[in-house]
Amino acid sequence: MDLSIELAGIHLRSPIVLASGTAGYAYEYDGIIDFSYVGAVIIKTVTMEPRSGHPEPRIWEVTAGVLNSIGLENIGIDALLSDVVPHVSNLDVPVIASIAAETAKGFARLASRIEEAGVFCALELNISCPNVERGGLEFGVDPKATSAVVSAVRENTSIPVFPKLSSAVTNIREIAEAAYIGGASGLSLINTIPGLAVDVASRRARLGGITGGLSGPAIKPIALKAVWDCYQATGLPIIGGGGVYDVQDVLEFMICGARAVSVGTATFQDPQGAGEIVEALPSCLEELGVDSPSRLVGTLET
Amino acid sequence: MDLSIELAGIHLRSPIVLASGTAGYAYEYDGIIDFSYVGAVIIKTVTMEPRSGHPEPRIWEVTAGVLNSIGLENIGIDALLSDVVPHVSNLDVPVIASIAAETAKGFARLASRIEEAGVFCALELNISCPNVERGGLEFGVDPKATSAVVSAVRENTSIPVFPKLSSAVTNIREIAEAAYIGGASGLSLINTIPGLAVDVASRRARLGGITGGLSGPAIKPIALKAVWDCYQATGLPIIGGGGVYDVQDVLEFMICGARAVSVGTATFQDPQGAGEIVEALPSCLEELGVDSPSRLVGTLET
Amino acid sequence: MKKSSSERIEKRITSSVYVGDGTLRNRIDVSSRYFILEVEIKNPRASCPLPGQFFTIECGGGKEHLLRRPFAVHSIVEWSKEYAVIQFLVEEVGWGTRRLRNIMPGDKIGILGPLGRGFKFFQGNHLLVSGGIGVAPLHFAACYLEERKIDYTFVAGFKSSRSCYSGLEKLEGNVLVFTDDGSAGKKGFASSGAVSAFEQAEYVAVLACGPEPMMREVFQMSSSAGIACQVSLAERMACGVGACRGCVRRGKNRNLCVCKEGPVFDGTDVW
Amino acid sequence: MKKSSSERIEKRITSSVYVGDGTLRNRIDVSSRYFILEVEIKNPRASCPLPGQFFTIECGGGKEHLLRRPFAVHSIVEWSKEYAVIQFLVEEVGWGTRRLRNIMPGDKIGILGPLGRGFKFFQGNHLLVSGGIGVAPLHFAACYLEERKIDYTFVAGFKSSRSCYSGLEKLEGNVLVFTDDGSAGKKGFASSGAVSAFEQAEYVAVLACGPEPMMREVFQMSSSAGIACQVSLAERMACGVGACRGCVRRGKNRNLCVCKEGPVFDGTDVW
Numbered sequence A, B: 001m002d003l004s005i006e007l008a009g010i011h012l013r014s015p016i017v018l019a020s021g022t023a024g025y026a027y028e029y030d031g032i033i034d035f036s037y038v039g040a041v042i043i044k045t046v047t048m049e050p051r052s053g054h055p056e057p058r059i060w061e062v063t064a065g066v067l068n069s070i071g072l073e074n075i076g077i078d079a080l081l082s083d084v085v086p087h088v089s090n091l092d093v094p095v096i097a098s099i100a101a102e103t104a105k106g107f108a109r110l111a112s113r114i115e116e117a118g119v120f121c122a123l124e125l126n127i128s129c130p131n132v133e134r135g136g137l138e139f140g141v142d143p144k145a146t147s148a149v150v151s152a153v154r155e156n157t158s159i160p161v162f163p164k165l166s167s168a169v170t171n172i173r174e175i176a177e178a179a180y181i182g183g184a185s186g187l188s189l190i191n192t193i194p195g196l197a198v199d200v201a202s203r204r205a206r207l208g209g210i211t212g213g214l215s216g217p218a219i220k221p222i223a224l225k226a227v228w229d230c231y232q233a234t235g236l237p238i239i240g241g242g243g244v245y246d247v248q249d250v251l252e253f254m255i256c257g258a259r260a261v262s263v264g265t266a267t268f269q270d271p272q273g274a275g276e277i278v279e280a281l282p283s284c285l286e287e288l289g290v291d292s293p294s295r296l297v298g299t300l301e302t
Numbered sequence C, D: 001m002k003k004s005s006s007e008r009i010e011k012r013i014t015s016s017v018y019v020g021d022g023t024l025r026n027r028i029d030v031s032s033r034y035f036i037l038e039v040e041i042k043n044p045r046a047s048c049p050l051p052g053q054f055f056t057i058e059c060g061g062g063k064e065h066l067l068r069r070p071f072a073v074h075s076i077v078e079w080s081k082e083y084a085v086i087q088f089l090v091e092e093v094g095w096g097t098r099r100l101r102n103i104m105p106g107d108k109i110g111i112l113g114p115l116g117r118g119f120k121f122f123q124g125n126h127l128l129v130s131g132g133i134g135v136a137p138l139h140f141a142a143c144y145l146e147e148r149k150i151d152y153t154f155v156a157g158f159k160s161s162r163s164c165y166s167g168l169e170k171l172e173g174n175v176l177v178f179t180d181d182g183s184a185g186k187k188g189f190a191s192s193g194a195v196s197a198f199e200q201a202e203y204v205a206v207l208a209c210g211p212e213p214m215m216r217e218v219f220q221m222s223s224s225a226g227i228a229c230q231v232s233l234a235e236r237m238a239c240g241v242g243a244c245r246g247c248v249r250r251g252k253n254r255n256l257c258v259c260k261e262g263p264v265f266d267g268t269d270v271w
């Protein structure tokens, strides 16, 4: 079965993409992940300047999930373009860049540099990272700011732009609509959800950043609802994810309106999991009586 | 060890309370749960008129959680007072009532009737139920409406009042502060988080209400953060919960600022679980070097 | 609809309940999908379960699988205040039932019951109609009737011989097995078996358990014949004791709380 | 600090990696808290692990426990392109290690490695200092040195005789065991053992693995003695391959990525 799917003008050989921050710059997994199964890799969010991120510990396992407080550590756009791009362009997989900045202008400037590199097929705007005090979540929780960021980027870029939304807002439809109005090519969701874990013995937070972002199967029902809400509100092509673990999860996300489905935390348990999902897809789709993944998208009956 | 704790002027023999909606009107569990361990039972939310709730199915198990779309089915205040109160007052456990209405006035009227019954030691305001189209979440997501509801109730009631908040908002501190300004005696949190699950084969939602509320260990990190946020923002006494499963969870919630800790979904797996937690508390507190549960409250070191 | 005039011989009451651990005494595979769990309880101090009542079983789900699974009593091997042995007939359909299939004799499992209200029985010929795993509570009902020397006909439908429940062969009553593909017993659905059963005898009561469309059909047949039909409904449950309203479904005129008011209802309450 | 002048005999490289299933061949309990997992890999096609390198093991956590657990190689029983047997020495501290203790010979476990960068070795006398389970990679280092006929002294500290790792007795080098309570070997901490080791001989390199305060002390001693000290750090990991930045910690002047740049670092990079 042909698993390919069009996503806002990009051609993906399969609907499965690797989520930002969980697959690094892709080349770290070279020889471990068989990228030929993967529709695209979304690389770790990059900022204008390098960021050193939060103090350790940065990772804490919770029931059916992981809390992280990486704090957007990254090498900065210059090093990305000089050191990483050559590696990335050698891999046989489309790569989507992810950027974060503190102002709409900052986003726009980064977007231009990403586009100039010529190797990225699309751009994710991380306006919803719970692990930064400024810049991240602030945009993604406010419709006006969301709109402003998206349109600033839109004016400076011709590759498809996917603002990445948080579900930790009162009304995600409002944010999705604002992104639409700003000119988003599609949406990516959801980012991790702010959470906390405590080491009882020391009465300290388990993470150096105190709070962190929750990912993994624990958040799947919340993510599915977010995808369905945004699909209904905007009809935009969606990269949906949050807790995806197996092929059934992928089908649920597509039925709720995702055209592509991202695998993040599950990759830590099984780096080859995304590939196994892709292998399992054709027979699952056949069982559902569809001849292409796109036929599932948004077919939730209510 | 004396496990008792003062909560906004109520005396609880232990900090463990049963969460609204998961222990019915308490008497259903008579002979199954040993109430002598329990600090208080918060009974199912009641509305002015009886409500028939959502169509079936209303329950769906997800990874480390449960989705429910009960839809606030309840017998209404009249039946509560005439049929349930006599049963409840026979049980050897303090009972907290929970109410929901569509207007601030409606909340106030219900509150008076609850107080007149004379058997409830406190009142929870369910302004955060994700399972109703009107009345519930709408209040709990808006600071002004929260303030208005709380102060309307406050003026009509002398028993302690705990608005119950949702974490599914952009800024829970803002809501907590509004509740404080409105005159809340304390806060209760968190309610279930809106979510969705899909039956892939039928492409239908798993719940009759389409979306539902997520509870259970999956939401614990989110709940802990909400408690910590509200504790810092207001210093109000907090009934904290969301995913509590064992005594370690209880300690985490208390360290984040909860004076009482609610057990909800875990009761379904083990109706005697709350009792086992209470039994385990003294030795755990001793290990932490505290001689009373109250000494743990809000001691998170950051 | 004409109410059956026969005398009720057993009160439909909610009995007092056991909550705690049981010990798996034995697990017997009876077909590729069905197996019997034989659970031992020390000091149950609860009233003896009646046909149609159920227990909720904690399948060892920890934090990942939070809900207990409800299972009807399939038979009572022994029941006293001090010691009880119950059998459940379980179909492997998902995580919890797979887990139950893999527990070992001697292992402990959390059990809670008997819960809900069971079937009402009368003096006179009963018709029992089951589809698939619905055979579990009706097997108990059949044993119960036999003990009381009350006549019954048991129509049991299964997918195929592979899922057939062989334990029915030990019943002394009139047992008619149907399979969808004819690989065992007669070919056809349980409901078509019920049609011929109706043609062959008169009944004072009909008891049905199985997929909902089947129960509805049987109920409609019974109604036309003027006989009261009791059906055992299945809904997803959380508490099992009437506290959470999770198992509530729409009935004909009102909500039905399956765990507390049911799982057995008069068909007239449902449709 | 004076750099050791001795010749490096092995390049510190990141080797190519095996990802897939291993089979548990054997599990050997060596103390109340420690056990050895012997894992067999068919066709590893990866380079042979070096001392200090580690594997991440999927402990069968399913959706509930998502992360693999990292374990240093404790010894290599066999390693070829077609077939390999590795030993891990594991301390039971929580869910994952308990789970590993309960898996059965023949069971499959997901493994990924060798990962990270191991110890550098030199010509001349090495001092190895371990605290608790830190003995695992240093045992491998000792075997490695023995094979190359390089001298070493191994100071190993444990809580008590109950946690002592008896496998050290098979080493041919100079092994000094310390316990906090004196119930086995000499009484004292590994770091105090290191003090006397420093008094008794000269070293070209110090290798330390154990609780961070201990490693820091050993590093400071080594620095005063003018000897380079390598330490093996432990941080919570998610990916294990340098992709997620989860294991990154603050070093002296910069962030250290423990899984990729480490787990072995020069002490001067850390403090």
Ligand SMILES: Cc1cc2nc3c(=O)[nH]c(=O)nc-3n(C[C@H](O)[C@H](O)[C@H](O)COP(=O)(O)OP(=O)(O)OC[C@H]3O[C@@H](n4cnc5c(N)ncnc54)[C@H](O)[C@@H]3O)c2cc1C
Binding pocket: C054, C069, C070, C071, C072, C073, C088, C089, C090, C091, C092, C093, C094, C095, C096, C097, C098, C133, C136, C137, C233, C234, C235, C236, C237, C263
């Ligand atoms: C009162 C009552 C008595 C029952 N008695 C028996 C019995 O004696 N023997 C027996 O084998 N089973 C019985 N059941 C059904 C049994 O509870 C379910 O099969 C079981 O809970 C499934 O658990 P699982 O974890 O294996 O499946 P899951 O993984 O939870 O589900 C697997 C599949 O089965 C479906 N399913 C599960 N439970 C139900 C349900 N309650 N209603 C409809 N569909 C469901 C799900 O939708 C899903 O597709 C009874 C149910 C009720 C309500």
Ligand SMILES: Cc1cc2nc3c(=O)[nH]c(=O)nc-3n(C[C@H](O)[C@H](O)[C@H](O)COP(=O)(O)OP(=O)(O)OC[C@H]3O[C@@H](n4cnc5c(N)ncnc54)[C@H](O)[C@@H]3O)c2cc1C
Binding pocket: D054, D069, D070, D071, D072, D073, D088, D089, D090, D091, D092, D093, D094, D095, D096, D097, D098, D133, D136, D137, D233, D234, D235, D236, D237, D263
């Ligand atoms: C590079 C590296 C090599 C290691 N080599 C070995 C080895 O050879 N043998 C061995 O037994 N262990 C080793 N460890 C530690 C081992 O990974 C942990 O003990 C294991 O992950 C614990 O898993 P768990 O599920 O049993 O414990 P959990 O339930 O996850 O945790 C139990 C307790 O242990 C603490 N803990 C767990 N992991 C770590 C860690 N990485 N650092 C500090 N504290 C931790 C937790 O804070 C918690 O209090 C190594 C760690 C690293 C990073």
Ligand SMILES: Cc1cc2nc3c(=O)[nH]c(=O)nc-3n(C[C@H](O)[C@H](O)[C@H](O)COP(=O)(O)O)c2cc1C
Binding pocket: A019, A020, A021, A022, A044, A045, A066, A068, A070, A072, A098, A126, A129, A164, A189, A190, A191, A192, A214, A215, A216, A217, A219, A241, A242, A243, A244, A262, A263, A264, A265, A266, D238, D244, D246
């Ligand atoms: C360790 C870690 C790092 C992450 N870093 C980023 C990031 O840099 N940018 C981003 O947009 N999302 C980041 N995410 C969020 C993921 O891309 C994804 O949205 C989220 O984890 C939910 O999906 P999952 O449950 O499949 O992991 C990170 C997640 C994890 C676990």
Ligand SMILES: Cc1cc2nc3c(=O)[nH]c(=O)nc-3n(C[C@H](O)[C@H](O)[C@H](O)COP(=O)(O)O)c2cc1C
Binding pocket: B019, B020, B021, B022, B044, B045, B066, B068, B070, B072, B098, B126, B129, B164, B189, B190, B191, B192, B214, B215, B216, B217, B219, B241, B242, B243, B244, B262, B263, B264, B265, B266, C238, C244, C246
């Ligand atoms: C079946 C069910 C019904 C509930 N009904 C109510 C309710 O009527 N009123 C209310 O305030 N909260 C209700 N809740 C929310 C719980 O009180 C609690 O806030 C939530 O479940 C989180 O806690 P838990 O994870 O311990 O269950 C309900 C939860 C469940 C699972």
Ligand code: FES
Binding pocket: C236, C237, C238, C239, C240, C241, C242, C243, C244, C245, C246, C247, C248, C257, C258, C259, C260
């Ligand atoms: S399952 Fe809770 S009321 Fe029936």
Ligand code: FES
Binding pocket: D236, D237, D238, D239, D240, D241, D242, D243, D244, D245, D246, D247, D248, D257, D258, D259, D260
């Ligand atoms: S564990 Fe992911 S970078 Fe080290």
